[in-house]
Amino acid sequence: MTLDQLQSKFEVFKAKKLALDMSRGKPSTVQLDLSNGLLDTVSSTDYKTIADADTRNYGGLDGIPEAKELFKDFLEVSTVDEVVIGGNASLTIMHDIVSRGMTHGMCDSKQPWGKAPIKFLCPSPGYDRHFSICQHFGIEMIPVGCTPDGPNMDEVEQLVANDESIKGIWIVPKYSNPTGLSCSDEVVDRLSIMKTAANDFRVFWDNAYAVHHLSDDKDELKNILAACKIAGNDNRPFILCSTSKITFAGAGVSAVGGSVENMDWYRGHLFFSTIGPDKLNQVRHTRFFKNIEGLNEHMKKHAAILKPRFDKTLAILEQELGGTDLATWTKPKGGYFISFNVPNGCAKRVVALAVEAGVKLTGAGATYPHKNDPNDSNIRLAPSCPTINEIEQAMKIVCLAVKIAAIETGVVKDMVQN
Numbered sequence: 001m002t003l004d005q006l007q008s009k010f011e012v013f014k015a016k017k018l019a020l021d022m023s024r025g026k027p028s029t030v031q032l033d034l035s036n037g038l039l040d041t042v043s044s045t046d047y048k049t050i051a052d053a054d055t056r057n058y059g060g061l062d063g064i065p066e067a068k069e070l071f072k073d074f075l076e077v078s079t080v081d082e083v084v085i086g087g088n089a090s091l092t093i094m095h096d097i098v099s100r101g102m103t104h105g106m107c108d109s110k111q112p113w114g115k116a117p118i119k120f121l122c123p124s125p126g127y128d129r130h131f132s133i134c135q136h137f138g139i140e141m142i143p144v145g146c147t148p149d150g151p152n153m154d155e156v157e158q159l160v161a162n163d164e165s166i167k168g169i170w171i172v173p174k175y176s177n178p179t180g181l182s183c184s185d186e187v188v189d190r191l192s193i194m195k196t197a198a199n200d201f202r203v204f205w206d207n208a209y210a211v212h213h214l215s216d217d218k219d220e221l222k223n224i225l226a227a228c229k230i231a232g233n234d235n236r237p238f239i240l241c242s243t244s245k246i247t248f249a250g251a252g253v254s255a256v257g258g259s260v261e262n263m264d265w266y267r268g269h270l271f272f273s274t275i276g277p278d279k280l281n282q283v284r285h286t287r288f289f290k291n292i293e294g295l296n297e298h299m300k301k302h303a304a305i306l307k308p309r310f311d312k313t314l315a316i317l318e319q320e321l322g323g324t325d326l327a328t329w330t331k332p333k334g335g336y337f338i339s340f341n342v343p344n345g346c347a348k349r350v351v352a353l354a355v356e357a358g359v360k361l362t363g364a365g366a367t368y369p370h371k372n373d374p375n376d377s378n379i380r381l382a383p384s385c386p387t388i389n390e391i392e393q394a395m396k397i398v399c400l401a402v403k404i405a406a407i408e409t410g411v412v413k414d415m416v417q418n
Helices: 003-015 029-033 036-040 065-075 090-104 128-137 153-162 185-193 224-231 260-270 279-289 292-321 347-356 388-408
Strands: 020-022 083-085 119-123 140-144 166-171 202-206 237-242 254-257 338-341 359-361 378-381
Touching: 003 347, 003 388, 020 388, 029 292, 036 279, 065 083, 065 237, 065 254, 065 279, 065 292, 083 260, 090 128, 090 202, 090 237, 090 254, 090 260, 119 128, 119 153, 128 140, 140 153, 153 166, 153 185, 185 224, 224 237, 254 260, 279 292, 292 338, 292 388, 347 359, 347 378, 347 388, 359 378, 359 388
Parallel strands: 020 359, 119 140, 119 166, 166 202, 202 237
Antiparallel strands: 083 254, 237 254, 338 378
16 A cells, blocks of 8 residues: 555544544543442441541551551562551652652661662663653663563663662563563562662562453562562562552552561651551452452453453554564553554654544653653553544554554555555
8 A cells, every 4th residue: 555545544534533542551431430339338437447446537657457468468478567558659659769768768778869879770661650750859760671571681680780879670560561561580580689789779669560460361470579588688679559550540549568677667757748548548448359359359350341452452453564564562461551663763753643643642752761762663552441442443543653654764665565
């Protein structure tokens, strides 16, 4: 098909004046409805904890006991002393921990991180909000490559061994944002035992999609805290999670897990910033799920909604671009995203063309530090929120945009198959 023919098809889509959004991993309304029962678990006469504590009052700095028990199992830590419960978003906890590190240092730091320039390793493509935290605090970001097994550990090990200013690494270890891939056992082991020039190096293990499987064929993730304890690096990981994409995105519960020393350090800082978290919301969640088995059963309902959306996205990609060498994409077993790679130099043009036709995508480059994709090739697709029909329309537009951009940039000549 010639460029003129492709552009004619494109004008037909533009004339429809569509408004489709595949830019962020938002739960759909149907998913949010799954948790409406939360709203009925607490009433004006029934709001106390199992231990009869009044959740309307002050106290419970690090969470009510039943919430800590639930998240102990969620985070796969050994004891409730290794858990601190937060507000509705784990992003807040991550920002808070980095902020405390900048002003006071970690529990094993020689001085506050902010006393000297510091760096974080940023596996890329990765989660844009991680990079935004670094940018906010003036932390230098060092991109490292990603493999199907996780961060390129050859790069990581070489960097951390020789540079004391490298204080952390961001990792979404399971169904990663945006690739949807998971860290292998070998990556977990190497992260736990690697030698670091900084004695206070931290792994920010953002396990946001720990239970977000699309089917019974799911990835298994090795326990990083257990591995670090065996290696004698107990304080290395901060493990983070939330129910933001499990219950209500704006009214969930978050948690952080780690060594008792790390959690005591964090509790010590929380004392100065809060009298206590939203315990009523913790009661809602623990009554709704009851235990980790109840939470896992709830996630099967999410999978039944999400899997057809992912299947449709992948089917359109294969139908329109399979065998063309114009794109590659991941096929995740869970999470919220598909990583979509187009020819070098084409991603920004593809996103711009999609916007012209009424399809909003995550900005090209957003999955790299400073939004700078050196190859201008990666696009994050988020199939969760649109309907199946909307996904079909949106993905046909995206695939058409890839073909147009490929011809415009000279990647291919006039003829594009499919």
